[in-house]
Amino acid sequence: MSAPSVLGRVGVGRSVWVLLAAAAVFYVVSPVLQGAALPAVRARFGLGPQQVVGMKVGGGALMVLSLFAAGRAGDAWGRRRVLVWSLGVLAAGLVVETAAFSGWSYLLGRSVVIVGVSASFAGCLASVAALNPPGRMREALGGWLAVMSVAFFVAANLIPRAPSMPGLRVSAGLGALIAVGLLLLARRRLPEAGDPPVPLDRPFLLALAVALAAAVTALQVGPVWGWADPRTVALLALLPLAAALAGRRWRRRFFSVPPRITSMALATGVAVGFTQLALLLALPVLAAASGLGVWLTALMVSAYGAGGAAGCLLVRGRRISPVTGCTLGLPLAVVGLSLCHALPTQAVTGMVLGTLAALLTGVGVMMAQVPQMAWFLSALPRGRLGTAAAFHPVSVLLGTAAAQALPYTSAVSAGPGGRQAENLLWVAAAVVAAGALVAGLPVVVLGVVGAAAGEWLLMRTLAGPELAQRPLAQGAALAVGVVTGLALWGRRQRSDRLAASLASEAALQEAVLHPVPECLGGLRLASRYQPATAGTGIGGDFLEAVQTPHGTRVLIGDVRGKGLQAVQTVTDLLGCFRSQAHETADLGELAARLDRHTARSAAARGDQELFATALLLQHRAPDGHVEVVNCGHLAPLALDAAGVREVPAPALLPLGFGGLGGDAPEPRRVPLPAGEVLLLYTDGLTEARNASREFYPAAERLSAAFGPSAPAGRVGPAEVLLFLERDVRDWSHHLADDIALIALTPE
Numbered sequence: 001m002s003a004p005s006v007l008g009r010v011g012v013g014r015s016v017w018v019l020l021a022a023a024a025v026f027y028v029v030s031p032v033l034q035g036a037a038l039p040a041v042r043a044r045f046g047l048g049p050q051q052v053v054g055m056k057v058g059g060g061a062l063m064v065l066s067l068f069a070a071g072r073a074g075d076a077w078g079r080r081r082v083l084v085w086s087l088g089v090l091a092a093g094l095v096v097e098t099a100a101f102s103g104w105s106y107l108l109g110r111s112v113v114i115v116g117v118s119a120s121f122a123g124c125l126a127s128v129a130a131l132n133p134p135g136r137m138r139e140a141l142g143g144w145l146a147v148m149s150v151a152f153f154v155a156a157n158l159i160p161r162a163p164s165m166p167g168l169r170v171s172a173g174l175g176a177l178i179a180v181g182l183l184l185l186a187r188r189r190l191p192e193a194g195d196p197p198v199p200l201d202r203p204f205l206l207a208l209a210v211a212l213a214a215a216v217t218a219l220q221v222g223p224v225w226g227w228a229d230p231r232t233v234a235l236l237a238l239l240p241l242a243a244a245l246a247g248r249r250w251r252r253r254f255f256s257v258p259p260r261i262t263s264m265a266l267a268t269g270v271a272v273g274f275t276q277l278a279l280l281l282a283l284p285v286l287a288a289a290s291g292l293g294v295w296l297t298a299l300m301v302s303a304y305g306a307g308g309a310a311g312c313l314l315v316r317g318r319r320i321s322p323v324t325g326c327t328l329g330l331p332l333a334v335v336g337l338s339l340c341h342a343l344p345t346q347a348v349t350g351m352v353l354g355t356l357a358a359l360l361t362g363v364g365v366m367m368a369q370v371p372q373m374a375w376f377l378s379a380l381p382r383g384r385l386g387t388a389a390a391f392h393p394v395s396v397l398l399g400t401a402a403a404q405a406l407p408y409t410s411a412v413s414a415g416p417g418g419r420q421a422e423n424l425l426w427v428a429a430a431v432v433a434a435g436a437l438v439a440g441l442p443v444v445v446l447g448v449v450g451a452a453a454g455e456w457l458l459m460r461t462l463a464g465p466e467l468a469q470r471p472l473a474q475g476a477a478l479a480v481g482v483v484t485g486l487a488l489w490g491r492r493q494r495s496d497r498l499a500a501s502l503a504s505e506a507a508l509q510e511a512v513l514h515p516v517p518e519c520l521g522g523l524r525l526a527s528r529y530q531p532a533t534a535g536t537g538i539g540g541d542f543l544e545a546v547q548t549p550h551g552t553r554v555l556i557g558d559v560r561g562k563g564l565q566a567v568q569t570v571t572d573l574l575g576c577f578r579s580q581a582h583e584t585a586d587l588g589e590l591a592a593r594l595d596r597h598t599a600r601s602a603a604a605r606g607d608q609e610l611f612a613t614a615l616l617l618q619h620r621a622p623d624g625h626v627e628v629v630n631c632g633h634l635a636p637l638a639l640d641a642a643g644v645r646e647v648p649a650p651a652l653l654p655l656g657f658g659g660l661g662g663d664a665p666e667p668r669r670v671p672l673p674a675g676e677v678l679l680l681y682t683d684g685l686t687e688a689r690n691a692s693r694e695f696y697p698a699a700e701r702l703s704a705a706f707g708p709s710a711p712a713g714r715v716g717p718a719e720v721l722l723f724l725e726r727d728v729r730d731w732s733h734h735l736a737d738d739i740a741l742i743a744l745t746p747e
Contacts, residue, residue, distance in 0.1 A: 015189050016131070020124045021147040023083065023182050026090060026175070027121040028148050030113060032155040037168045044165045045103035055107060057220045060401055061213040062111060063118040064394050068209040070119035071386035074126050079386060080190045083123035087183040090116025094176035098169050121393065126386035127190065134378035134691060135730030141374045142316025145366065146309045153305030160294045205387065211238040212394055219401035263438060264322060265376035266395045271435030272369050273399020275333055278428035279304060279340070279361055281409055282421035286340055287354055289418050300354040307362025314363070315370040322371040329367030330432050336361030337425045378733045382692045402431070516545045516742065521552030522621025523744045526717035528725055530739040539738035540566035541682045542574055548582045550618070556680045556742055557614030557633060572601050573612060587618045588664035591629045598656035611656035615680055618667065626678070627667035631655050634686070637679040637699060639720060644703040647678070677720055677745045684737035688728050696731050717743035
């Protein structure tokens with residue numbers, strides 16, 4: 001049985017999610033506290049500028065390499081084992097930091113902590129993705145990242161307590177104890193998904209990881225060495241080489257992820273990384289200029305984490321799509337960045353406006369990031385999940401490194417000044433717009449530019465009446481109004497077209513496929529229909545149930561082809577069934593008439609390949625059985641207290657082949673005792689694939705949900721179809737074929 005089926009039946013306890021969230025919190029808290037303690041560390045160990053630069057620059061490269069190494073190791077050796085090892089490395093590094101007696105011993109401990117923290121985060125991210133089906137990835141990541149955002153909120157409020165060396169040693173020792181506790185919990189409680197590793201081009205992965213680490217390093221050391229320095233040029237030259245290599249092998253050997261998903265995820269990650277660092281560097285400077293103290297500044301900065309948690313929970317609760325998340329989130333983040341420029345000099349109003357700006361930025365960033373991560377991870381093959389999952393945090397690191405490439409934010413700078421902080425925020429807004437453009441969202445680019453321009457106009461207008469009287473300001477106001485109006489008009493037009501399309505789709509489906517009653521004859525029924533072609537409401541599958549003088553008759557099937565031609569065939573076939581079901585006493589003769597009708601339709605259209613598979617079922621109350629004629633269709637499944645089994649219904653030739661001839665087939669009698677549910681379905685259900693190209697195991701999933709080992713409860717047609725409708729969407733992020741379902745049971 002595949003890993004998703006095992007997890008679906010066994011389930012994952014709440015303690016596992018607590019473990020994964022707690023282990024990932026180190027990835028957020030550790031850099032914040034290490035950065036706050038840097039002045040005390042420099043004073044205690046006498047670290048020089050070169051050592052500080054090496055510590056900052058080397059940390060980024062170590063994080064990139066550790067993310068890739070831990071991700072691939074998790075795919076090859078098991079994610080639980082790698083997470084346990086990573087927590088052990090983290091605990092060892094924290095112990096070294098606790099007992100550090102010199103500058104080199106502290107740098108060694110810090111390097112080990114960076115490796116352990118990055119590897120733990122990679123293991124947690126891959127485990128969260130592996131323990132959730134693709135359809136629930138957005139909910140799982142929303143809750144997981146919300147916990148990390150709350151951790152940032154707490155850590156930012158601890159900055160004013162600037163850890164002294166004794167405080168740093170105590171916190172490192174406490175962190176080591178927590179890491180050991182999480183290690184023991186992971187060994188006992190964390191399930192292993194058991195996904196077999198997919199063969200990987202190791203030289204390609206190694207070259208790409210080294211190249212990205214070199215790119216992160218080059219962006220950080222460029223302002224230190226100089227951009228014309230041969231060492232910087234050599235490091236930057238590796239990035240296009242890696243991109244060319246990845247472009248050639250991406251589709252062939254590495255990942256089967258569509259370029260659209262990849263470009264949106266990586267572009268969003270870079271924009272998010274740049275925005276985060278820009279806000280965290282600029283906001284304290286602007287707050288200090290407004291007269292705010294250290295405690296209020298820390299509280300203001302921590303609002304970014306609170307906004308991030310709100311954005312994560314919003315995505316989790318509303319199931320926001322990636323495009324919607326970028327459309328709403330990126331302009332909202334730019335509005336927050338722009339508001340930081342207008343912090344008043346009064347402490348109270350400055351505090352309120354700064355907190356609102358950080359809050360809006362956090363909400364916007366997470367609204368854009370969470371759906372993209374979920375979309376990206378849900379499309380990855382399970383056997384390469386850890387390796388590929390490393391690309392998203394690495395893209396965020398690239399954005400962070402790009403923000404440090406400016407002279408006043410580099411590793412050797414003392415931080416941006418007032419004017420430089422404002423420029424940094426405008427650069428961040430431009431990076432967000434560029435990320436949206438790379439992601440293929442030109443409307444979002446207009447929204448970002450319009451939001452930034454509107455904020456600029458408002459601030460200049462509020463700065464003084466003389467600025468508002470200038471023609472340039474009036475022209476800018478007119479341009480902002482025109483752009484905003486066009487954007488709103490275009491959005492309204494799309495909304496109207498979508499509403500009209502949905503109304504037409506519903507009307508077409510109701511006209512062709514009549515609703516199946518909940519009770520018919522002596523049966524209780526439930527039905528579901530999901531077309532593969534969006535906007536039509538109906539595809540090549542069909543279903544019908546009618547009450548006739550000869551009993552309750554049910555039809556389900558699938559015609560060859562898709563689109564409007566298939567819809568025409570479905571309409572003809574259902575019309576024939578509704579007419580002949582009342583006139584034909586024998587079920588086998590009814591099947592023969594449908595066969596001849598399909599053959600005549602094929603001849604009239606000149607389509608020699610037109611055919612349809614179909615299953616006809618008849619029930620007469622109070623008989624404890626049904627009669628079945630199977631014309632090339634899938635055999636039904638029977639569900640009862642003993643489990644799930646396939647009903648023996650040998651298949652004849654499909655309708656339209658003339659295989660039924662003049663002799664009507666003999667219906668097969670199938671027992672249908674009370675309490676048993678009979679499921680009729682089309683091949684769209686069993687041919688739904690997950691990211692690893694595995695078919696949906698309908699019998700296994702139903703057995704796990706309703707079999708002897710399942711919790712006791714009422715099992716009826718509606719419950720069975722409700723489970724299948726949710727479960728198949730969790731299994732596959734994209735349904736490529738029509739699905740028709742009918743479940744029935746005796747009253």
